Amino acid sequence: MPHLKVPSDRIRVLGVDDFALRKGDSYATILVDLERRRPVDVLPGRDAEPLAVWLKGHPEVEIICRDRAGAYAEGARSGAPQAVQVADAWHLWHNLGEAVEKTVSSHHACVRTVFENTVSAAPPTSDDIWLTSPPPVPAAGMLDVCGRERRLVTRTRERYTAVRQLLDGGSTLENICRTLQLDRSTVRRFVRATGIDELLVKATNRSTILDKYKPYLHQRWNEGCHNTAELHQEIVTMCFAGSIQTVRGYLRSFKAAIAAPPVPRPAPRPRRIVRWIMSDPANLTADDAVDLKEIRAGCPELDAVAHHVRDFAAMMRDLRGDRLPAWIERVLADDLPALHSLAKGLSRDIDAATAGLSTPWSSGQVEGQVTRAKLLKRQGFGRSNLDFLRKRILLSP
Known part of the structure; x- marks a missing residue:
């Protein structure tokens, strides 16, 4: 790369991050x-060696803020052993959120048990639906309204079993895709799943455009209106945009029943529960706080997760990174595999993680510079090489 003179002022605090030149293909730091x-x-690139070489030419660097990428940790360690590495607090919180989401997904059966044991409030009238526009109700659980296992659930179980058998037999992802005639992203999702429960939670919590009209359909069916066309027309007047086939498919399972079963109280989606757990309790609505309290009472594992999240948030807020080792010990003492993985990763990067929770330095403004770099890249319409882009990033006001 041709030499470009950059500002010669001493750099005491350095931020490091990567951005894509071509996503999935080439990157820069x-x-x-x-x-x-x-x-x-x-x-x-985004490897350790270029960063280490650059840092050796700048021995004045005292603090290096980075994400939790192993390459940058190694590059900073070999190129600037005198510098304090700071793991960005946002990335630490984001990693905790990912671990919480995996835990919630694996224990969502407990959540469904808590919510499906109670029935939703009385179905709204047509005027209620028109005026209040209630939020969508998540899809039912593993069974349909007649108590049979949903076809989606059966298919997911069969595919997971087939993928795991081929994987255990030594097949590659490409071979599994060809054998089962599945998309690579689908196979990768099945391979990365911690278990069948994680996949079933995502499969059975998909919303549909019919969800918020189901209580009304149940009510009208029990009132004696079994005409699909008439029911479809009624909910169309309430702004339902789907076809009559959607309504017919949902009502088909009612034919064998004397009356439509009561609509079970819908269990919140995993990501909604994660948001409740990761939010400050003072910022939750009264209804959300009550639902979270019920979930924690019905699932000891999620109650423990909530306690760990609160402790971690307190560390971040008070800049008390010295509490991190004790927090890791408490996490490892509970039966929470996803959080165990996070805790072990933090143990391997304990100095940087502790600094990230103890100092005000972060990679926030680095992310802003990455956004600016991507804008300059797009302004070149893909016609500039890295050398030219580098000049624009360094010299543009």
């Missing part, structure tokens, strides 16, 4: 002076 709030260089 941007270096930002966090005190002067400006980029100081752009390196090819």
Whole structure:
């Protein structure tokens, strides 16, 4: 890369992050002076070696803010052993959120048990639906309205079993895709799943355009109206945009029943529960707080997760990274595999994670510089190489 003179001021606090030149194919690393709030260089790739070489030429660097990528940790360790590495607090919180989501998904059966043991409130009238526009109701659980296992659930179980058998037999992802005639992303999702429950939770919590009209359909069916065309027309006047086939398919299972079963109280989706757990309790609505309390009472594992999240949030808020080792010990003492994985990863990067929870430095403004770099890249319409893009990033006001 031709030489480009960059600002020669001493850099004490450095921010490091990567951005895509071509997503999934090629990347670059941007270096930002966090005190002067400006980029100081752009390196090819996102490997440890280029960063280490650059840092060896800048022995004045005292603090390096980064995400939790192992390559940047190694590059900073070998190129600037004198510098304190700071793992970005947002990335730490994001990693915790991912672990919480996996835990909620694996224990969603407990949540469904808590919610399906109670029935929803009385179905709204047509005027209620028109005026209040209630939120969509999540799809039912593993069974249909007649108590039979849903076809989606059966298919998911069969595919998961087939994928795991081929994988255990030594087949590659490509061979599994060809054998089962599945898309690569589908096979990868089945391979990465921690178990069948994680897949079933996602499969059975898909919303449909019919969800918010189901209580009304149940009510009208029990009143004696079994004419699908008439029922479809009624909910069309309530702004239902689907076809009559959608209504007919849902009502078909009612034919064998004397009356439509009561609509069970819908269990919230995993991501909604994660949002409740990851939010400040003071910011939850009264209804959300009550639902979360019921979930925690019905599932000890999720109650433990909520306690760990509150403790972690307190560490971040109070800049008490010194509490991290004790937090890791408490997590490892509970039967929470997803959080165990996070805790072990933090143990391997304990110094940087502790610094990230103890200092005000973060990679926030680095993310802003990444956004700016992507804008400059797009302005080149894909016709500039890395050298030209580097000049634009460093020299553009």
